[in-house]
Amino acid sequence: MAQLTELTKEQAYAIADSLAQASSLVLELRIRERTSLAPPDQDLLEQYENHLDQMVALFRAYGISLIAEGAEQARSDIEGAIAKGKAQLKRIADVKAAISAAAKLVDLGAAILSRDPFAIGEAAASLRAKPEKQG
Template sequence: MAQLTELTKDQSYAIADSLAQASNLVLELRIREREALTPDERALLEQYEDHLDQMVALFRAYGIYLTAAGAEQARGDIEGAIAKGKLQLKRIADIKAAIVAAARLVDLGAAILSRDPFAIGEAAASLRAKPKKDVPG
């Protein structure tokens, strides 16, 4: 088994708090756009919000462990990616793009739980990528 590196309690709590803020942004979006959302979009946003809340609880209760190789880079990726995801949720007027941003935050949380710095890097890169505009069709 690969050696694990535990983030400090402060680092784990900072990541958990940031994900909690992201979850709150998803909630605010869901409330603000409730008239414009389809039932499926509403359910999807609520599901992502719930996933983020569950991850926050896990990170606060058990801390965050990463595989030792690349752990420091992964920690930096996590913080930057969450910040980017929150910024996207705040700025995005397009509901579909906001749903994608929420999904990518959930993916990042799942990558953190996997403890795999490569997966974290991939999820972080996905969040850093510029949101795609919907193609009219």
């Protein structure tokens, strides 16, 4: 079995706090746009918000461990990608693009839970990519 690298409690909490902030941004978007959101989009945003909240609880309760090879790069990728996702949620006027950013944050959280630095790197790269124009 591969060696696991435990992130410190402070590192795990910083990631959890950042994902909690992202969840709050999704909630804020849902509230702000509630009159113009189609019901399926409302439901999708609420699901992503709930997924992020669940991940936050898991990270705080159990910490985060990563497969050792590539763990340090993965930790760096996580921090930058979450910041990028939060920035996208803050400035996005297009709801479809916001839904995409929220989905990518959930994907990143799932990749972190998988402990696989490669999956984390891919999810982080997806968040760092320029948002597609919705039209």
